[in-house]
Amino acid sequence: MSEFELIRRYFSDLGAARADVSLGVGDDCALLSVPPDQMLAVSIDTLNVGVHFFPDVDPASLGHKALAVGLSDLAAMGAEPVWATLALTLPDLDLDWVHAFALGFGCLADVYGVRLVGGDTTRGPLSVTVQVHGLVPQDMAIRRAGARPGDAIFVSGTLGDSALALRLRQDGKEIPSELQQRLDLPEPRVALGLHLRGIASAAIDLSDGLAGDLGHILEASGVGAELELKHLPLSPRVAEAVAESRDWSLPLQGGDDYELCVCVPPDRIEMVEVLATTLGVPLARVGWIRSALGIEAHLPNGGRSLIAARGYDHFTAIHPG
Amino acid sequence: MSEFELIRRYFSDLGAARADVSLGVGDDCALLSVPPDQMLAVSIDTLNVGVHFFPDVDPASLGHKALAVGLSDLAAMGAEPVWATLALTLPDLDLDWVHAFALGFGCLADVYGVRLVGGDTTRGPLSVTVQVHGLVPQDMAIRRAGARPGDAIFVSGTLGDSALALRLRQDGKEIPSELQQRLDLPEPRVALGLHLRGIASAAIDLSDGLAGDLGHILEASGVGAELELKHLPLSPRVAEAVAESRDWSLPLQGGDDYELCVCVPPDRIEMVEVLATTLGVPLARVGWIRSALGIEAHLPNGGRSLIAARGYDHFTAIHPG
Incomplete structure (x- = not known):
């Protein structure tokens, strides 16, 4: 042999x-x-x-x-x-x-x-x-093209942990074990996806960063979005890094999250919030779909900024404030 | 973009x-x-x-x-x-x-x-x-495990052309266009495979050489085989190379043929020969399945030799005669 x-x-x-x-x-x-x-x-x-x-x-x-x-x-x-x-x-x-x-x-x-x-x-x-x-x-698959103005945008888990782990490694710094685990052992949101059949209008998994991947939903659906940055779900480490640098690129353009970004029609929002509790999956409401194209971010200081709907290919950091 | x-x-x-x-x-x-x-x-x-x-x-x-x-x-x-x-x-x-x-x-x-x-x-x-x-x-797929003693073994097309093209390139020699084409642009035997449903008892595609790939059928079916080397289908170039070197490794252990090796119960042999004519696919009867394990080659000089049922991994040239 x-x-x-x-x-x-x-x-x-x-x-x-x-x-x-x-x-x-x-x-x-x-x-x-x-x-x-x-x-x-x-x-x-x-x-x-x-x-x-x-x-x-x-x-x-x-x-x-x-x-x-x-x-x-x-x-x-x-x-x-x-x-x-x-x-x-x-x-x-x-x-x-x-x-x-x-x-x-x-x-x-x-x-x-x-x-x-x-x-x-x-x-x-x-x-x-x-x-x-x-x-x-048949006809129960959740596609990218179904988002409609007024839909709420949800994100599971936390954003930017893997990107922070990568950044720390590139800087030669120690990587906290919870970040290393997010980078090495992502847990796919299979149960959540199955339960979103018939509820979500559109969904995508976050592999190249929220801005770029949400951008794919927007392009396929012919719509735009507004994001409340203060509602982005961040782990303590990423929240700290964003607060120190005032740079939102970790949660917006960081890759390897493998969380779900989900659009939900207004009459089903409560259903999704109950679902998240039932499944024990953290699900944050981070914004809404609008008819005007592009992604507009509401900054924590009250300002607004357009975000490039791009992931890893064209990395564009935004520095609000 | x-x-x-x-x-x-x-x-x-x-x-x-x-x-x-x-x-x-x-x-x-x-x-x-x-x-x-x-x-x-x-x-x-x-x-x-x-x-x-x-x-x-x-x-x-x-x-x-x-x-x-x-x-x-x-x-x-x-x-x-x-x-x-x-x-x-x-x-x-x-x-x-x-x-x-x-x-x-x-x-x-x-x-x-x-x-x-x-x-x-x-x-x-x-x-x-x-x-x-x-x-x-359902139940019409041709598997490797169905060969039975007495089945005829057929091979489509010709064997060893790609291996000869590779050998010539490695030796820095010119490669005739018909050999280059066999190496670069293999034509999968799709029509033949479809028509062999319900006729063939077992089949495999030849990617690692006849000896090794037939060996997979034999192992899965728990049987052995005898091969008539003089019936192996050879293009003029390969026939010439074999005759000169008295080395059968090109058609037996050469890879990249992408022909089919097919086992056929005795009562369907005629059906397969008619099928080959109808489809215009050259199909050579090269041997038969036996119950004794191993592959035994009948050499053109009347001698016999056991062939290792191996492909590229363990290249073993045989030098009959």
Whole structure:
């Protein structure tokens, strides 16, 4: 048996057993059953060494994160996770590393009832591509294009923690463990996404920063938004960093949050607030949709400022006050 | 608009329009419909620069090949291609390169009625991961595990052309255009695969060489095989190389053929021979399945030799005669 075959063995039985998998890892294709009343939702994402993670990344964390990123996309769509495929490019055959990666991937897959059904292992610079597959009843998927003027905008969890962790690392400073965990082990908001079916008018997961990702909803829906910056949900560390620097780029343009940004019609706002309490998911109301295009921020000092609807590609810090 | 957004535009409308795509590129997930009587077949494959292709690869050829490799897996399963996703990692933003890549990918997608429904574009060393999605009626998929003693073994097309092209390049020799084309622009045997539903007992696509890939069928089916080397289908160039060197490794262990290796029960052999004629696909009968494990080669000189059921991982040349 070759080392590559050994590695494949680590991936031959990962995640939850599922009756809808007729054939999993080990043939030319996996064979899968989609129930007749459900649509298939799919999303593919790549994480590259030196771009999306550091070379010294903990392999179990990388396995977790590579799957979590995709599950977050399913959550934003209101889709129930079912299967994943994995294309893993490795520079060498470090069996301990692969074992740890598979553990991280497999544990998260177990938690969400996901089965790894196929994959490819190749040689090259370290890179992980995962495709996730979910199910959502016909016409119940939450799309980006459904936001309407008057809708409230909610954000789950807290914003900017991963970006602060990255900034501290780049500055050579110590990273508090709660920030490191947000960067390394994001928890996709799967339960929230499922319960937002039939409630949310639009949703997106926050991978490139609130301004850019909300901008995708606005563009798809042909609307604009106003944000109350003082209502952005911030952890104590990020709140402190924003207060010290008077720079809102951490929560507005920071990436890797993997929280949900959700638009909700006025008559369903109360329903969403009850839902958040029931699920135990922090959900902050941060603004509203308007018909005028663009994102206008209400600054804590009472001023207003237009925010560029951009994420990582075109980083634009705003310095209110 | 950022350059990455420009690149995404090249991929927003690739391949055939399909009514079963409710939502394609541009949201958190694609939304797809699978007919109630069909199973979903999926396969994911990665091609990395310096491993699977040369840095000076023609981008249109790479786009073609990245999709063809997946379609070949669907063909081996008897699945009808429907959708693809693409994770493309680029070292820089060369718009001309990306445009050509998208053309190559899109043309092949059009030919086979495939729609590109999602993707991810990231920075890093050049790498292409494609997941293909196909449909196959319940219980009609052709698996690796169905070969039985007495089945005939057929191989489509010719073997070893891509491996010879690679060898010539590595030796710094000129590559005849017909070999270069086999390496760069493989044609997946989709029509053949679809027509083998209900006829073939097992099939696999030849990506790592006949010995290794047939070995996967044998392992999954718990059987062995005998091969008549003089019946292996060889192009004139490969036949010449084998005759000169008396080395059968090109057709037996050469990769990148993307032909089908198919097992057929005795009572359906005639049906398959008629099918090959009808489809205009060359199909050579190269051996048969036996109950004794291992692959035994009948050499042209009348001798016999056991062949290692291995592909690229453990390259073992055999020197008969």
